[in-house]
Amino acid sequence: MIPILKNRILKGIVTRHIDQGLREEVESVGVELKSIIQKKFGRSLCLREVDTGSCGGCESEIISANNPIYDLQRFGISFVASPRHADALLVTGPVSRNMLIALKGTFESMPEPKFVITLGDCALDGGCFKDSYYIAGPVKDVLPVALHIPGCPPNPETIIKALLAFLKQL
Amino acid sequence: MYCPELISQIKKRFPEFNALSSAENYPDEISIKVSPEIFKDTCLVLHKMLPSPVMALFALDEREKENSFVINCVFVSFKKSKWITVSMDIPQDNPCFDSLAKNMHSATLFEREIWEMFGIEPKGNPDLRRLNLHDEVCPQGNYPLRKDFQRMRAGDLGEYKFSRVEGEGIFEVPVGPVHAGIIGPGHFRFSCAGEPIINLEIRLGFTHRGVEKLFEGKDGSRALKLSECVSGDSSFAHSIAFAQAIEKISETTIPLQAVYLRVIFLELERLYNHVNDIGGAAVDVGFSFPAAYASVIKEALLQLNEKLTASRYLKGINAVGGVLINIDEMKKNLLLESLDKINHGFDALVKMLDSSVSFMDRVDATGVLKRKTAQDLGIVGLVGRACGIPTDLRKYFPGIYKEVKFKMVTQEAGDVLARLRIRELEFKESSRLIKEFVKKLNIGAEFKINPEFKAGSALGYTEGWRGPVLYWLKINSLGLIERCKIVDPSFHNWQGLSYAVLGNIIPDFPLCNKSFDLSYSGNDL
Numbered sequence: 136m137i138p139i140l141k142n143r144i145l146k147g148i149v150t151r152h153i154d155q156g157l158r159e160e161v162e163s164v165g166v167e168l169k170s171i172i173q174k175k176f177g178r179s180l181c182l183r184e185v186d187t188g189s190c191g192g193c194e195s196e197i198i199s200a201n202n203p204i205y206d207l208q209r210f211g212i213s214f215v216a217s218p219r220h221a222d223a224l225l226v227t228g229p230v231s232r233n234m235l236i237a238l239k240g241t242f243e244s245m246p247e248p249k250f251v252i253t254l255g256d257c258a259l260d261g262g263c264f265k266d267s268y269y270i271a272g273p274v275k276d277v278l279p280v281a282l283h284i285p286g287c288p289p290n291p292e293t294i295i296k297a298l299l300a301f302l303k304q305l
Numbered sequence: 306m307y308c309p310e311l312i313s314q315i316k317k318r319f320p321e322f323n324a325l326s327s328a329e330n331y332p333d334e335i336s337i338k339v340s341p342e343i344f345k346d347t348c349l350v351l352h353k354m355l356p357s358p359v360m361a362l363f364a365l366d367e368r369e370k371e372n373s374f375v376i377n378c379v380f381v382s383f384k385k386s387k388w389i390t391v392s393m394d395i396p397q398d399n400p401c402f403d404s405l406a407k408n409m410h411s412a413t414l415f416e417r418e419i420w421e422m423f424g425i426e427p428k429g430n431p432d433l434r435r436l437n438l439h440d441e442v443c444p445q446g447n448y449p450l451r452k453d454f455q456r457m458r459a460g461d462l463g464e465y466k467f468s469r470v471e472g473e474g475i476f477e478v479p480v481g482p483v484h485a486g487i488i489g490p491g492h493f494r495f496s497c498a499g500e501p502i503i504n505l506e507i508r509l510g511f512t513h514r515g516v517e518k519l520f521e522g523k524d525g526s527r528a529l530k531l532s533e534c535v536s537g538d539s540s541f542a543h544s545i546a547f548a549q550a551i552e553k554i555s556e557t558t559i560p561l562q563a564v565y566l567r568v569i570f571l572e573l574e575r576l577y578n579h580v581n582d583i584g585g586a587a588v589d590v591g592f593s594f595p596a597a598y599a600s601v602i603k604e605a606l607l608q609l610n611e612k613l614t615a616s617r618y619l620k621g622i623n624a625v626g627g628v629l630i631n632i633d634e635m636k637k638n639l640l641l642e643s644l645d646k647i648n649h650g651f652d653a654l655v656k657m658l659d660s661s662v663s664f665m666d667r668v669d670a671t672g673v674l675k676r677k678t679a680q681d682l683g684i685v686g687l688v689g690r691a692c693g694i695p696t697d698l699r700k701y702f703p704g705i706y707k708e709v710k711f712k713m714v715t716q717e718a719g720d721v722l723a724r725l726r727i728r729e730l731e732f733k734e735s736s737r738l739i740k741e742f743v744k745k746l747n748i749g750a751e752f753k754i755n756p757e758f759k760a761g762s763a764l765g766y767t768e769g770w771r772g773p774v775l776y777w778l779k780i781n782s783l784g785l786i787e788r789c790k791i792v793d794p795s796f797h798n799w800q801g802l803s804y805a806v807l808g809n810i811i812p813d814f815p816l817c818n819k820s821f822d823l824s825y826s827g828n829d830l
Binding site for chain 2: 142197203241
């Protein structure tokens, strides 16, 4: 217990300990985002992530967006364990044929209103896998996509900014 | 020359052995061609003699030129630092071969893969269910890696049969492919009696993208980009192994500076993944402060990667013939400074975990993989080392690791704690290696050359953070790839997980899974 308390005090709040330039950007983006989410989604925006054949890079960056440095959750965006709790589906990967049924099933399980966000270059058009015999995608051919976040993989800052820009238009 | 010695050793154990041809194409590679009749016995002799699990077993479609399929079986000799490939031709009519799986478990999955991708039947293999082409969406009779495959043909769809455990009070828990967390897709089917798991069947292949086929017909530089997307958290290890294979074929020696830069980035990749997994173990037992602490360290490493290379996941650095990014004086200082800070934080993290009795209680003696089981399955890399198997390419194919006296880390217990310890110790060792290598950098030196492409085949390999990443390449006279076989360590190690969880309870499964932390995309290809 003592090491934890010690490190807790020593470490302080890392969310503010990021580079000055970056900090202001993230903070301002985040505050705006939070107010929009509160207005339009009640209290929070819940996302459910589905990997349809990504290399794992996008997942890693989504997890990074939730780390204490970026802390996506403080702006009211959270990731939920079940599609039944989700407002939006976050899809990564070029849609392998094997994932097609599961992807559709996940979307169908979500309550209305719902929308789909794609993340990463593979999810847009198949990326470097688009010529493969086993790709059923891209995602937009399978589900109605409202937003795409580009990058291979997009970094946490890009993810937060893209979400904000999109939610502003709603 | 080791080749004649090896052949006489095989002959001693297997008098009927007769090599059709044998060659030592590269200093670290021996290839032996045999007739199909003695292929199986030759492989078994090598398996026992070296001893070595099957490191790769794959087919080539040579019907156009040779009217036959070729099967290659790759073993490794750690004692002599050699890769040994046994190959045979299989006539194209009614292609089949004697299954090795009954005598050598590590061949099982490879044989299933050959069957589904080429339609070459391993006669006698008790399990020919398809791995990556799921019966529910892909009709039988499609063999994508055959050269004459154009597109999926329609046909009857089937259903995958899970192995069932039956009896009073046994119940099944199916999980996946979409999981609760933010991770890749896989289906896990637990059979439980009361609380303990008595069987776990893992069905993967959900991220199958036909990567090996995509490599075919590409030139070196385009294919290198693709190799970085095979498994996102080991993109640098994959691109090294790929580049190395091409460099071997074209007989290029890359500049020393490039070799140093490559190992520095490779060790940086190991660092961020190891700390991620240590944090993952804390997440999975609900120990939130160390988990957050670890993710801050990971983020620091990713940001360091970005400052050094402009890529958080070390993509776009490797090239055939060297690397594209140098480390100058400023970056050197940045790297050393950040590394010290990161190590300081890492020590605090380890101390927090070690001093928590409830955390240690969860990881100690959980998810034990027995050494014998691991050896039979052909478990490699980090998981193997945690069971006491000395297996690390950095030790047995040292290259420049010799200059810095690399120390291999092993543990005996084979449980979650042992795998955690390996990560901790390797983190420290990798930090030391980076510091040593940075000292040897020569800022002004050349770090990229342009190789001339040649035709041929070779094996590229490197010890990524999970274990050995292998790329076997065949290049034609135009410099285009004819066949690329990728073996990610996950392909060997997923089977280990289904043995490690036996007798444990389902709530401990995430912990066991995270302690292996295997790649879905690297396995499914």
